[in-house]
Amino acid sequence: MAKKPISKADLAQLFRERMNEHPECPPAVSVEIRKVRTSEGPGWSAVTSQADSLAHFTCARFVGALTLELRQKYELFED
Secondary structure (H helix, E strand, C coil), X not given: CCCEEECHHHHHHHHHHHHHCCCCCCCCCCCEEEEEEECCEEEEEEECCHHHHHHCHXXXXXXXXXXXXXXXXXXXXXX
8 A cells, every 4th residue: 555645744743633632642742753764765753852751651652653553654755
């Protein structure tokens, strides 16, 4: 199945919407979309700040799981 192209801004907004639904992710936790190299080639990853990851460990784990889920559906295109 082909992945849908998405911008960093739209992907960050999608993460924020899903994080708002999660009880362990307060609104102050930020997420950043970064380009990364994966075993499949160029890709992306969503990360929280180190301080947020330590203070809100469960939320950071949720962001990691959500990254794996959404990588199957979306690929970044150049903004």
